[in-house]
Structure formats: C-alpha cells, structure tokens
Amino acid sequence: xxxxxxxxxxxxxxxxxxxxxxxxxxxxxxxxxxxxxxxxxxxxxxxxxxxxxxxxxxxxxxxxxxxxxxxxxxxxxxxxxxxxxxxxxxxxxxxxxxxxxxxxxxxxxxxxxxxxxxxxxxxxxxxxxxxxxxxxxxxxxxxxxxxxxxxxxxxxxxxxxxxxxxxxxxxxxxxxxxxxxxxxxxxxxxxxxxxxxxxxxxxxxxxxxxxxxxxxxxxxxxxxxxxxxxx
Amino acid sequence: xxxxxxxxxxxxxxxxxxxxxxxxxxxxxxxxxxxxxxxxxxxxxxxxxxxxxxxxxxxxxxxxxxxxxxxxxxxxxxxxxxxxxxxxxxxxxxxxxxxxxxxxxxxxxxxxxxxxxxxxxxxxxxxxxxxxxxxxxxxxxxxxxxxxxxxxxxxxxxxxxxxxxxxxxxxxxxxxxxxxxxxxxxxxxxxxxxxxxxxxxxxxxxxxxxxxxxxxxxxxxxxxxxxxxxxxxxxxxxxxxxxxxxxxxxxxxxxxxxxxxxxxxxxxxxxxxxxxxxxxxxxxxxxxxxxxxxxxxxxxxxxxxxxxxxxxxxxxxxxxxxxxxxxxxxxxxxxxxxxxxxxxxxxxxxxxxxxxxxxxxxxxxxxxxxxxxxxxxxxxxxxxxxxxxxxxxxxxxxxxxxxxxxxxxxx
Numbered sequence: 001x002x003x004x005x006x007x008x009x010x011x012x013x014x015x016x017x018x019x020x021x022x023x024x025x026x027x028x029x030x031x032x033x034x035x036x037x038x039x040x041x042x043x044x045x046x047x048x049x050x051x052x053x054x055x056x057x058x059x060x061x062x063x064x065x066x067x068x069x070x071x072x073x074x075x076x077x078x079x080x081x082x083x084x085x086x087x088x089x090x091x092x093x094x095x096x097x098x099x100x101x102x103x104x105x106x107x108x109x110x111x112x113x114x115x116x117x118x119x120x121x122x123x124x125x126x127x128x129x130x131x132x133x134x135x136x137x138x139x140x141x142x143x144x145x146x147x148x149x150x151x152x153x154x155x156x157x158x159x160x161x162x163x164x165x166x167x168x169x170x171x172x173x174x175x176x177x178x179x180x181x182x183x184x185x186x187x188x189x190x191x192x193x194x195x196x197x198x199x200x201x202x203x204x205x206x207x208x209x210x211x212x213x214x215x216x217x218x219x220x221x222x223x224x225x226x227x228x229x230x231x
Numbered sequence: 232x233x234x235x236x237x238x239x240x241x242x243x244x245x246x247x248x249x250x251x252x253x254x255x256x257x258x259x260x261x262x263x264x265x266x267x268x269x270x271x272x273x274x275x276x277x278x279x280x281x282x283x284x285x286x287x288x289x290x291x292x293x294x295x296x297x298x299x300x301x302x303x304x305x306x307x308x309x310x311x312x313x314x315x316x317x318x319x320x321x322x323x324x325x326x327x328x329x330x331x332x333x334x335x336x337x338x339x340x341x342x343x344x345x346x347x348x349x350x351x352x353x354x355x356x357x358x359x360x361x362x363x364x365x366x367x368x369x370x371x372x373x374x375x376x377x378x379x380x381x382x383x384x385x386x387x388x389x390x391x392x393x394x395x396x397x398x399x400x401x402x403x404x405x406x407x408x409x410x411x412x413x414x415x416x417x418x419x420x421x422x423x424x425x426x427x428x429x430x431x432x433x434x435x436x437x438x439x440x441x442x443x444x445x446x447x448x449x450x451x452x453x454x455x456x457x458x459x460x461x462x463x464x465x466x467x468x469x470x471x472x473x474x475x476x477x478x479x480x481x482x483x484x485x486x487x488x489x490x491x492x493x494x495x496x497x498x499x500x501x502x503x504x505x506x507x508x509x510x511x512x513x514x515x516x517x518x519x520x521x522x523x524x525x526x527x528x529x530x531x532x533x534x535x536x537x538x539x540x541x542x543x544x545x546x547x548x549x550x551x552x553x554x555x556x557x558x559x560x561x562x563x564x565x566x567x568x569x570x571x572x573x574x575x576x577x578x579x580x581x582x583x584x585x586x587x588x589x590x591x592x593x594x595x596x597x598x599x600x601x602x603x604x605x606x607x608x609x610x611x612x613x614x615x616x617x618x619x620x621x622x623x624x625x626x627x628x629x630x631x632x633x634x635x636x637x638x639x640x641x642x
Contacts, residue, residue, distance in 0.1 A: 058555060059636040079559050085635075086557020097552045097639070101247045113236050114557035158556070 003070040004031040005165050005197045006055060011064035013050050024050040026220040027064070032199060034165075037192040039208035040201045041226060042217030051217065052170050052201050056089055057081045069165050086114050090159025094171035096151045098143040098158075104130060105139040108158045115162060129157040133187060149180025156187060167191065169200040173207055185210055237562075241569040244542070252574065255538045259578025259618065260585060262528030263611050267586035267603065269524045272593075273517025275601040280509040282600075284502055286428050286436070288370035290467040291502050292334075292476060294484070296459075298495040315488050315496035317460040325465065330483045333476035336368040336466035341447055341455070347401060347440060349412045354401045356394075358414070358440050360447025361464075368466040376408045376423030384443035387450065392423040394437035414440070415451045477501055531578065532618040539571050539626035550630050551638025560631040567627035568620060575619020579612050586611075 013025040024047045032038050042048045053059035054066065057073055066074045068088055073081065090111075091097075098107045108126040117125070130139055133153040143151050152172060159167055169188070173181040189210060192198055200211060205226070208214045214226050245252040298313040305311060319339065324330050326337045340361040347356050359365070366378045379390050391412060398407040402421075410421045419442065428436040448457040467476035481499060488496055543550070550563055587608075590601040 053636050056555065058639065059634075079561070082554065082557050082559040082562075085555055091555050093639075097548070097555075099549060099552070101243060110553070111556045114553070114559075114562060116233065162557075 002034065004067075005034050005036075005069060006199075007031045007067040007070075008054070009065040009067075011054060011061050011066060013047075013054060013059070014062045024220055025054070025061070028220075028222045030215065030222060032166075032197060034197050035192075035195045037188070037196075037198045037210075037212045038200070039211035039214045040199065040217060041203060041205075041208045041214055043203065046217040047220040048201050048217040049170070051222075052168065052199075055166075055199060056091060056168050057085050082114075086111055087162060088165045090162060090164040090167045092152070092155050092159050092167065092169035092172045094174040096143070096148075096155045096175075098151055098154055100143050103140050103142055104135060104146065104154045104157075107143070107154055108161050111158060111162045125161055126157075129161040130154070132160065133157045147180070148176050149183050152176060152180065152184050153187065156184070160191075165197060167196055167198045169198065171202055172200065173202070173204070181207075237565050237569050238573075240566055241573055244546075244566075244570055245573060248542070251538060251541075255534050255574050256578040256581065258531030258534035259528070259575055259615055260531075260582040262524070262531040263579050263582025263615055264586040264589070265524035265527050266521055266614075267583060267607060267611050268589055269520040270517060270607050271586070271590050271601050271603050272599070273513055273520065274604065275599050276516070277510065277513040278600050278602075279598075280513060281506060283429060284505050284509060286370070287502065287505075288368055288464070288466065290470060290473055290476075291368065291370070292465045292467060292473070292480060293500045294463040294465065294480060295498050295500070296461065296496070297498060298490075299498045300493050300495060302494065313490070313494050313496035316456070316458075317463055317484075317497060318458050319460065320458075321484060321487055322460060322463060324483055324487060325463070325480060331465075331476065331479040333468050333472035333479055334465050335468050336364045336464075338362050338365040338368040338464040339444060339460040340365060340462045340464055341444060341452065341460065342462055343452065345414065345440075345451075347397070347412050347414050349401050349410065352401050352403065354397060354438075356397050356438050356440050357434070358442070358447070360442055360444035360452075362444060364466075365441060365464065368464045371428060372426045374424045374426045376421070378423055378441075379443055384445060387443060387445040389417060389419045389446060389450070390422045390442065391419040392425060392441045393421055394425050394435075394439040395427045396435055396437040397439060398424050400438075412440075414442075417450055473501060473503065528614070528618070532575070532622045535571055535574050535578075535619060536622035536626065538574070539567060539623055540629070542570070543567065543626045543630045546630075547633060547638045550633050551635045551640075554633070554635035555639060563633075564627045564631035567630050568623045571623025571627070572616055572619035575615045575617075575622065576612065579615025579618075582615070583608055583611050 008028050008030045011025055011028040012023065015022045015024060028051065040048050040051060050059070054061050061074055065072060068084060073084055076084065105126050108129055109122050112122040112125060127139060130136060133156050135150060135153055135157065138146060138150060143154070146154065173184055176184060185207065188198060188200065192212070200207070202208055208226065216223050216226055294317060296314060296317050300312070302311050302313055322337055322339045325334055338361050340359050342357060342359050345356060345358045347354050362384055363378060363381050366373070373392070374395070378392055379388065383390055393407060401412065402410050407421045407424055411418050412421060425437070448455060465476070465480065467473045477499060484497055485495060490496055553563060587603045590603050593599055594601045
C-alpha cells in the first residue's frame, strides 16, 4: 500500500484558556491518499479550523502523531516546519492573504523566494502558474486592481507554484460571489482531475459535494461522510 | 532566501511607508549631521588656535615675572607666589651667548593699553615698548615703511610702528607713513606699518602701536621703574633647540635670582606649552559638544527601534503569511534587521551630506577652516549602520518568534 499524503493518528489539540482547558480536537484519525479530493465540513466551532492549522503545520498538536508524506512533522522545529510548509503544502486562504504592495507575479513568486529558486526560473514558473489559473494578462496587476475571484486565483497560483504534495484550502469561496465561486471550484475540479491531492475546508454543502470524499467535524471529532441535510 | 531578495523586500517595505520611513531617517540624519558638525567645528577651532599661536612668532619663548609654584600659606592664610621683577641686567645676561647659546633674539617689552589720537579720531590700542629685536622675535614683518632702529631706540626717538587695524581706523585711509599721532600728550611720527597677523587668543594683533622701550619709560610711563621688564620675548635658534633654550633661560634666571627649585620668581611659557593647553581645551570642548550631539543620535536610534516595533505589530499578518509560505524564523529576522539597518544607513549617509554641506557653507562664509575628515565620515556611516542593527535586533527577534498561526489569526 502506498504511503498516504497525510496521516493523522489520534491527534488531539488542547487550548489552555485561563483555568479551563478547551479540547478542540479529540482524537482525530484521518488518512488522505495521493490524488484524493477531500472536503472537511462542519459547523463553526467544530474544530475544523484547528484541524486545518494542524494539517498545514501552522500549529502544534498536543497529542498523537502526524505523518506528512511519511515524515513525522509533530516533532520538527520551526525551521524544518518552514521547509515543510514551503515544499509540501500550498495554502489557499479565505482572505486570499496576498501582499497588497506586490504585483500578482511577485506574490506568486514568494514561496519560490523562500525555496531559494533563482530569479529567471522563479519568474517563468510564476508566469506558468498564473497561466494555469487563467491570469496571464494580469501578472503585473496588484491585488487591489483585481476582483475577488481573480485574487483567489492568484492565491491558488501561489499555492501551486512550488508543486506541493498537498493543496490545503480554508473556505476558499467564503468571500466570493456565486460566479467567482463556480470559477474557483472549477479550478479545483481541474486540479483534482490532474491528480492533485486537495483538502478543502468548507461549511457549504454545494462546495463539499464537488469533492470525491467528505468528512464531517463535530465537537472536535471526525466522522466519515456527511450527515443528512436538515434545511 | 538570498541577500538580494532580503534587500528588495526590505526596500519595498520602507517604500510602502514613505512618510514614516522619511521621518525615522530624519532622526538619524540630524543626529549624524550634528555629531559630524561638532567634531568638524572642534577640529577647525583647534586648527585656528594653533595657527594663531604659531602666528605669535616662531620658536617663541616668553618670560614674565612671578613664579608658577604656590608658596606655603602665610600666617594670615594667604596663598602667595614668589615674585621678583625682571631687570635689564637679566636681559643682558640672557642675550649673552655664554649663558644662553640657543637664544638668538631678546626683546624686553613693556605692554599696556592706551588711547591714541590723530586729529578728531581716537582709538584704544595696545601699546608695546620694545627693542628692534621685537620684529623678528614676534615673527612680524613690515608692510610699508620701516621698524625703528637701535639708534632710535637708544636715544628715545618719538617714532611709532602701527598695526593695520590701527592704521585704518585712526588714519582713515590716508597714507599712514609720516603721519603724526598723539600719545599721552606727546606727538609721534608713524614710520612703518606692520603686516597683518590676525588675532591671537582673542586679541587683535593688528590694533597695536610699537615704540622704543626707552621712549615709553622716559616720556610716557614715567612712574614705572625703567629697569623693570614686564614681558620678555625670546627666540630660540630653531624648533629643535627650543627645549635647550628653555633650560638655559631657566638656569640663568634661577642663578641670578638665587631661586631654589619649586620657588621660582618668574614663569616661562613656550609656544609648545600654549599649543598643549589649546589642544587640551579644544579636545574637552569637542567631546562635550559631541556628547550633546550624540544624545540626539541616541534619540534618533530610539526612533528607529520604535518604528520597527510598530512595523512588526502592524505586519503581524504579513509575517504569518510569509511563514505559512515557508519563511524560516531567520529569514523573517533578517528582513527586519535589514530594514532597520537601511533606515540607519540612509540616515547616516544623508546626515553626512548635510553635515558636509553645512561645514562647506561655514567654510565659505567665515574664515573658520572647517574640513570634514575621512575618518569621521567612515565612523559616522559605521555608527549609523550599527544603530540600525542594534535598534532592529529586538523588533526583528519578536517578528521571528511569532507563531504563524497567531500571526494569521490576527485581523
């Protein structure tokens, strides 16, 4: 059997808020194979954002084990985690998180700068990634000069440019109108078809329905499949 | 992340906050300019004072009555110094090559201030009564006319040599040679005008009358003992024999006055001792003023640190994003360090330009010989860079320590 792209084993996360300890994740087990498109659903406060931060190596887990591409990231220091985030994970955020003073091209180049890629190669790879999301004619625009949908496509290009093992999207359509939402989801469909591994966090059923597999978070616990729609 | 990218990123961040960066740079700029200028002015003051001391004569030695060493207090508790007048006999002894072989010129001089008049004009001047040696011993030359002769000195002729300031103000542009001036009710003939020597130790050396010493004591200052000399100017053969001459003079006078060590009744000043004092004084002055200017530099560097802290707080989200995209703590730290260093160095370079500009203007507008030194320039740049780095260390470390999740969560 192939090594899963990500493999969470009995993962727990506890926050100490004053006297009371809040258990955000209560023993999560989740394995995602290469090429899978997984939607993580759940109401707000269910712990899905915490899960996303753990998967993205942005936060440390309190207990359990997390293997990314077979490597145990739960014991890595901040410097090695930075390399893992740079090479293995491509983030797409709800708020886009583009740097407003940089052009689309420079924004997409950022992860390659931290990877130490030379200028010439960096430029051509960033242009390629922007072409892949259909923004070849917007490379020199700054985020402020782009629509929300275009900005999210820039951030998808930024996530793809390092050719990461995992594309991790946190409510990527949360700030978009329906046309742009369709656009972005179409892009994800295409990437899935190309064989990319995608984990997408959402609270919208329509969005989750596009993924090949859906898991549901509730009160810090994860279950396979979606509950019956009630509304 | 390579150095070039770090610089590009830092430069971009500074450009994005142009107003704030400019004001921060201004703080360093003013500090560096102030330090540079005070040091340059201090050095200029030193050069100027040295020039003036040199202008008093070459290899000049001055002897005045009254010893430098405090004597034991008398029963009434008064501090005293040994005192004996310098006499013409002392002068003769020092002029004798047997006693003082390294002394080549002796000019016994009595100096005072007086009022000189010519027609309606009158002028406060310093009056020196001396011998023909005065001219060479004091390193002066005659611009027009001549100095008085030994013969004139011997017979107490009423002749006077004037400085340029006195000539201009008293005789208002007319030909000074042959003019008659009145001194203590006596009429004197101007026979020469001295070349300008500028001012020395705050005194205009060109507002001056020189007459024969005998004339002064016989016809003007009749109350003084004609045998007493109040300042004795001597000239050593050359720079090398200056200290030998000093010792010969000291030994001769101590023997003649029957002085013991520690109870001399005369004082000897050389140009070297004046130069040493002047160097000391200007060094203290420069350090004091430079210290005050350095405080403004300190304030400027606090400004850099302050703005870097604001910058880190304000860009928590950006830092989080960069970390999520793979920036290591070191990369983040370097970015902020380079930003702070650029602020410091930019302020340093502009401050240097300002300081040099002001120094140049001062040099053009006044006779103050302000010269910006290369070592001060290098030091200023080094210091400003260091300030940037030191001021940046703490904010940069804070930025590097931020957890990516806390940074990204910040709205």
